Amino acid sequence: MRILLAEDDPLLGDGLRAGLRQLGFQVDWVRDGGAAERELRAQPYAATVLDLGLPLKDGMAVLAAIRQAGLTLPVLVLTARDAVPDRIRGLDVGADDYVVKPVDLNELAARLRALVRRSHGQPQECLTAQDVVLDPAARSVVQAGLSVPLSAREFDLLHALMLNAGRVLSREQLAQHLYSWGQEVESNAVEVHVHHLRRKLGSALIQTVRGVGYVLTRELPRP
Amino acid sequence: MRFPLLHLPRSLQGRLLLMVIGGVAGIWIAAAALTWLDVRHELDELLDGHLAQAAALLVAQQAAETEEDEHGINAPSLHRYAPKVAFQVFHEGRLALRSANAPATPMLALAGSAEERPQEGFRTIAMGGATWRVFATYGRERDTQVFVGEQVESRNAILRAVLRSVLTPMLFALPLLALAAWWAVRQGVAPMQVLSRMLARRQAQALAPITVDGAPSEMAPMLAALNSLFQRIAELMASERRFTADAAHELRTPIAAIRAQAQVALASSDDAERTHALQATVQGCDRATRLVTQLLTLSRLEAGSSPVLGRLDACAVVREVVADVAPLALDKQQTIEVEAQAACPVNADATLLAVLLRNLVDNAIRYSPTGARVRVVVRNLAGSVSVTVADSGPGMSDAEMAHLGERFFRVVGTGQSGSGLGWSITRRIASVLAAELSVSRSALLGGLSVELRFPLA
Numbered sequence: 001m002r003i004l005l006a007e008d009d010p011l012l013g014d015g016l017r018a019g020l021r022q023l024g025f026q027v028d029w030v031r032d033g034g035a036a037e038r039e040l041r042a043q044p045y046a047a048t049v050l051d052l053g054l055p056l057k058d059g060m061a062v063l064a065a066i067r068q069a070g071l072t073l074p075v076l077v078l079t080a081r082d083a084v085p086d087r088i089r090g091l092d093v094g095a096d097d098y099v100v101k102p103v104d105l106n107e108l109a110a111r112l113r114a115l116v117r118r119s120h121g122q123p124q125e126c127l128t129a130q131d132v133v134l135d136p137a138a139r140s141v142v143q144a145g146l147s148v149p150l151s152a153r154e155f156d157l158l159h160a161l162m163l164n165a166g167r168v169l170s171r172e173q174l175a176q177h178l179y180s181w182g183q184e185v186e187s188n189a190v191e192v193h194v195h196h197l198r199r200k201l202g203s204a205l206i207q208t209v210r211g212v213g214y215v216l217t218r219e220l221p222r223p
Numbered sequence: 224m225r226f227p228l229l230h231l232p233r234s235l236q237g238r239l240l241l242m243v244i245g246g247v248a249g250i251w252i253a254a255a256a257l258t259w260l261d262v263r264h265e266l267d268e269l270l271d272g273h274l275a276q277a278a279a280l281l282v283a284q285q286a287a288e289t290e291e292d293e294h295g296i297n298a299p300s301l302h303r304y305a306p307k308v309a310f311q312v313f314h315e316g317r318l319a320l321r322s323a324n325a326p327a328t329p330m331l332a333l334a335g336s337a338e339e340r341p342q343e344g345f346r347t348i349a350m351g352g353a354t355w356r357v358f359a360t361y362g363r364e365r366d367t368q369v370f371v372g373e374q375v376e377s378r379n380a381i382l383r384a385v386l387r388s389v390l391t392p393m394l395f396a397l398p399l400l401a402l403a404a405w406w407a408v409r410q411g412v413a414p415m416q417v418l419s420r421m422l423a424r425r426q427a428q429a430l431a432p433i434t435v436d437g438a439p440s441e442m443a444p445m446l447a448a449l450n451s452l453f454q455r456i457a458e459l460m461a462s463e464r465r466f467t468a469d470a471a472h473e474l475r476t477p478i479a480a481i482r483a484q485a486q487v488a489l490a491s492s493d494d495a496e497r498t499h500a501l502q503a504t505v506q507g508c509d510r511a512t513r514l515v516t517q518l519l520t521l522s523r524l525e526a527g528s529s530p531v532l533g534r535l536d537a538c539a540v541v542r543e544v545v546a547d548v549a550p551l552a553l554d555k556q557q558t559i560e561v562e563a564q565a566a567c568p569v570n571a572d573a574t575l576l577a578v579l580l581r582n583l584v585d586n587a588i589r590y591s592p593t594g595a596r597v598r599v600v601v602r603n604l605a606g607s608v609s610v611t612v613a614d615s616g617p618g619m620s621d622a623e624m625a626h627l628g629e630r631f632f633r634v635v636g637t638g639q640s641g642s643g644l645g646w647s648i649t650r651r652i653a654s655v656l657a658a659e660l661s662v663s664r665s666a667l668l669g670g671l672s673v674e675l676r677f678p679l680a
Contacts, residue, residue: 009476009477009480010476011480011481011484011503011506011507011510012476012477012479012480012483014484014503015479015480015482015483015484015486015487015500015503015507016483018483018487018491018496018500019486019487019490020485022487022490022491023490080472080473080475080476080479082472100475100482101475101476101478101479102475102478102482102483103479103482103483104480104482104486105482105483105486105487105490106486121409130284161658191230
């Protein structure tokens with residue numbers, strides 16, 4: 001799951017990036033409000049962690065601008081401002097969650113997963129498609145009651161496809177989900193990971209739409 | 224021991240009452256005394272005139288009756304004042320006529336010979352146990368001597384009557400006046416009692432302006448001063464609250480960083496990553512410590528206890544500070560240099576000046592890249608000492624310079640974690656030292672140049 005972290009404090013930003021990476025997120029880190037807005041408009045992030053006291057452009061202004069632009073991604077506001085009016089204003093302007101510093105990394109990750117899940121209309125914690133159950137928190141995949149070991153990239157790819165079950169995702173979109181900045185993306189990386197997933201989970205789960213991309217079907221196609 | 228009259232009551236009401244009643248009584252008594260003197264003078268003149276006239280009549284009568292030689296001893300006493308008035312007429316040394324209450328012996332000594340001048344004019348004598356006012360005169364032939372006397376007591380009786388009529392109303396009026404004055408004074412000070420009750424009932428946190436209905440215009444300055452004091456206290460408290468809130472918020476970020484880094488270190492299985500996270504944790508602690516120190520410095524400065532400024536050499540302080548922070552610059556392979564003249568006396572507090580200069584030099588080192596130059600120049604321009612800290616770092620845009628000094632403002636993209644408090648502290652100290660602080664672009668080095676200029680010492 002690729003998220004954007006907007007935090008101007010070098011130590012905190014570094015810690016959050018490292019911590020969220022440990023917990024399976026792909027993290028892009030920007031240090032000011034202008035960059036945050038630019039990146040959010042440019043890239044399909046699953047969610048963003050937004051500090052309010054950002055330089056150049058205040059986090060609240062970034063939030064208002066991206067909502068104005070029609071971006072619906074989940075926004076988790078992470079801030080030192082804990083006054084109730086601040087929280088209310090943050091939520092009213094379009095934040096999906098409001099977390100006051102300092103925050104436990106595991107809690108932050110859980111909140112992000114919940115936000116992403118709900119943004120895809122998924123009330124349960126685990127995603128289900130056909131006989132495959134994906135647990136984003138445990139980062140585990142179970143097929144027909146048996147655990148299936150997946151690499152981190154394979155898991156992320158499956159996660160993205162399951163979140164967008166029934167929708168066709170292009171190779172570029174999937175690559176954007178998988179890799180954060182500075183990571184080398186090989187031209188056929190997505191194909192390779194899809195190939196591995198099919199080998200591990202069977203070919204019925206992920207369909208290829210030629211010339212467009214891939215789609216995951218939630219129900220088995222009727223025979 | 225105090226003289227009781229000088230010891231005024233503590234209450235305003237009591238004082239006013241005492242002064243009003245005392246004043247009225249005093250004026251009244253003075254008026255009575257003046258009346259007494261005036262009446263006595265007029266009475267003396269009038270009655271003396273009567274005495275003189277009566278004497279003249281007696282002289283004339285004696286002249287007409289001399290031939291008859293008939294000695295009517297007693298004149299009738301018809302009036303109630305008659306016993307208090309007496310007369311004697313002597314003709315050629317013999318008593319010719321006297322009033323019933325007059326003694327046979329002359330009131331004043333008669334002339335012993337024809338050459339001697341008979342008695343004339345007013346005298347006051349003691350006669351028959353009473354004091355008499357006597358007028359003496361004589362006929363043209365000098366053979367008739369007339370004495371007319373009047374008891375002084377009768378005059379005093381008239382005077383006392385006059386005084387009584389003046390003072391009696393006062394005895395009745397004074398208590399009434401006291402009552403009226405008490406009531407008026409009470410009404411007058413009522414708004415002050417309202418005010419004192421309002422103040423007594425007030426909560427310590429209530430700092431809204433006070434209004435007293437029907438307050439007299441004399442109270443307006445006091446109310447205005449009181450309300451302006453309340454306002455200043457409210458502003459001070461608001462600024463304190465804001466500061467506390469800001470400070471608490473500012474501490475949240477380093478704490479969040481420490482927590483995140485520590486969690487990363489705990490969860491990491493990669494040695495390099497764990498080491499990095501632990502180093503960052505330590506950095507976070509240093510940062511939080513620095514922030515707390517800065518907050519304490521700022522709060523001490525804002526508490527407003529102004530230090531005693533003494534005369535000291537700015538150059539010495541500059542050298543000391545630069546020697547202190549030089550290792551930081553050497554770590555970054557920066558060149559740091561001091562150019563100072565021999566004598567730069569300033570009025571300052573050594574500790575505060577050192578904190579200020581350390582902030583400036585520390586900032587220059589921190590925000591300038593590796594290999595940069597930092598230059599501290601101390602100049603004495605005709606008694607006005609200026610300290611300039613310039614660097615070859617990225618400097619600041621005009622917009623950033625304008626924002627500088629907002630508490631917790633910091634420049635973007637420096638890669639340094641700071642709270643922006645340093646500048647607040649620097650500015651506050653400069654104002655305590657009455658020195659002027661200005662920021663510009665360094666002409667020589669191209670980076671930021673901060674000048675601290677002391678007034679003429």
